[in-house]
Amino acid sequence: MTAIPRPSLARREHTHTAAASHSGHPISVRFATSSEIDRWDELIVRSPDEGTVYRGRANIDSMVLQGATPVYLIVDGHAVTAFEVAVPLAGALWVLFGPPVLDVHELIRSAQAVAQFAAHHGRVSAVRVRTQLKANPDDADMLRAHGLVRVPTWLDDSTVIVDLSGTQQDVLSRFKKRARKSIRRAEREGVIVDRVAATDDNCRVLYEMLDATSGGRFKIPTLASTTAVFQRHEATGHGQLFLARHHGEVVVGAFVAILGTTALYLGAGSIRKHPGDPTLCGLGESRAAYALQWDIMSWAREQGCIRYDLDGTPSTATIGDAEHPRHGVGQFKTAFSDEITDYLGAHQIAVHTRRAWLIRHLEICAQRIDSSPTLNRLRRRPIRPNPDHVWLHRTRR
Structure with a gap:
C-alpha cells in the first residue's frame, strides 16, 4: 500500500533560496526528487536529529490512508516530511515534521525560507513547523518576536524516552523501583506477552481495546485505517504488534514501530474495569502493562534500538497535577524513566x-469548545481541559 505522492507537491525541481542560515550560507528549499523519495527513510535517518518514525515513509503512507497529502521537501539539504491540509475558505496549511535544525536561530530562518517557498506553490496560507528542539522560554519568546506563534499539531509536546543502551540489567536498573516490582509481579501472576502478526483479527483485538480506552476522550482513526497503519509498518520489517494475556484473556496490547535506532510506542489500549467507562483501567493487580513494556523494550533492543519513545505524557510542569487528564498515563510512563522530554512545540x-x-x-475556538467542562458534561463526555495545551491561551497574534 505504498502511497503515490501528488506530483505537484513532491516532484517538481524548482528551488528557492531564502535568508542565510545560522552558519552563514543561504537556506535552499525545493521539492524532493523521485529518487530522493524512493530512499526517504535513509535520508531522514541521516538528519542531524536522526529523525523519527513520524517522518518515515510508512507513517507517510499511513497518513495518506487517512486523507492527508504528503509534501516531500529538501530544506537546507535535509529531508523534511510535510503534509498539506486544506482549510475551507482559508486556503491550506503545510504542516512540517521538522525541519531537523539544531537551534532556534536555524528554525526561524528555515521557517521563513519554507514560507517564502510555499507562497509560490498553491494557495498555502501558513506553514507550521514542529522540530525536535527542547522547550526553552527564551527560544519561545524569540520565535514570537519573529512572527511564529504557538499552535497545536498532531504530535505530543512532551514524552518519556527510555534509554535502552547497555545490558538488559543496565536498562532494568534505571527503572523506578515500582516498575521493577511490577514486572516481577506480572511474572508471578502468569502474564504472557505474545509478539503476534498484524492480521486483521489481531488488529481488531487491539483496536477494540484502544477504542474502549479512548471512550471519546481523544480521537482515533477508524478500524480500517488503524489496521492498514499497523500492517504497513509491519510490512517494512520495522513494526510489531504485542498482546498480553492474563489467565488466557487478552488484557492489554500495543503496536511499536522503529526508524533508525529509535522505537516508538505507536498505539495501545487495555481492557476497562467497567464497560463503557474509559476512565478506569481493568488490569487490576496483574501488572500486565509493565510486562508488556518490558517485552517491547527487549524486542526493540533485539532490533538494535538504543531509545524507546513512550510518545506522550504530561509536561514536566504538570506531571504532578492529579487533575491532569493524562495523570495516570504520566505516572505509568515515568516509572521507566524519570526524565520527561519537553519539546518546543509547533509554531506557525x-x-x-x-x-x-x-x-x-x-x-482555537474549536478546541476551546471541545475541551469545555460544561459542554462536555452536557455531552456526557469524560474530557477535562489539558493544562499543557498552552496554545489555547496565546491569542495576541
Missing part, C-alpha cells in the same frame, strides 16, 4: 497574514 508562520490568522483563531 504566516504566508497570507489574514488567512493564517483566521485558521489559527478558528482552531
Whole structure:
C-alpha cells in the first residue's frame, strides 16, 4: 500500500533560496526528487536529529490512508516530511515534521525560507513547523518576536524516552523501583506477552481495546485505517504488534514501530474495569502493562534500538497535577524513566497574514469548545481541559 505522492507537491525541481542560515550560507528549499523519495527513510535517518518514525515513509503512507497529502521537501539539504491540509475558505496549511535544525536561530530562518517557498506553490496560507528542539522560554519568546506563534499539531509536546543502551540489567536498573516490582509481579501472576502478526483479527483485538480506552476522550482513526497503519509498518520489517494475556484473556496490547535506532510506542489500549467507562483501567493487580513494556523494550533492543519513545505524557510542569487528564498515563510512563522530554512545540508562520490568522483563531475556538467542562458534561463526555495545551491561551497574534 505504498502511497503515490501528488506530483505537484513532491516532484517538481524548482528551488528557492531564502535568508542565510545560522552558519552563514543561504537556506535552499525545493521539492524532493523521485529518487530522493524512493530512499526517504535513509535520508531522514541521516538528519542531524536522526529523525523519527513520524517522518518515515510508512507513517507517510499511513497518513495518506487517512486523507492527508504528503509534501516531500529538501530544506537546507535535509529531508523534511510535510503534509498539506486544506482549510475551507482559508486556503491550506503545510504542516512540517521538522525541519531537523539544531537551534532556534536555524528554525526561524528555515521557517521563513519554507514560507517564502510555499507562497509560490498553491494557495498555502501558513506553514507550521514542529522540530525536535527542547522547550526553552527564551527560544519561545524569540520565535514570537519573529512572527511564529504557538499552535497545536498532531504530535505530543512532551514524552518519556527510555534509554535502552547497555545490558538488559543496565536498562532494568534505571527503572523506578515500582516498575521493577511490577514486572516481577506480572511474572508471578502468569502474564504472557505474545509478539503476534498484524492480521486483521489481531488488529481488531487491539483496536477494540484502544477504542474502549479512548471512550471519546481523544480521537482515533477508524478500524480500517488503524489496521492498514499497523500492517504497513509491519510490512517494512520495522513494526510489531504485542498482546498480553492474563489467565488466557487478552488484557492489554500495543503496536511499536522503529526508524533508525529509535522505537516508538505507536498505539495501545487495555481492557476497562467497567464497560463503557474509559476512565478506569481493568488490569487490576496483574501488572500486565509493565510486562508488556518490558517485552517491547527487549524486542526493540533485539532490533538494535538504543531509545524507546513512550510518545506522550504530561509536561514536566504538570506531571504532578492529579487533575491532569493524562495523570495516570504520566505516572505509568515515568516509572521507566524519570526524565520527561519537553519539546518546543509547533509554531506557525504566516504566508497570507489574514488567512493564517483566521485558521489559527478558528482552531482555537474549536478546541476551546471541545475541551469545555460544561459542554462536555452536557455531552456526557469524560474530557477535562489539558493544562499543557498552552496554545489555547496565546491569542495576541
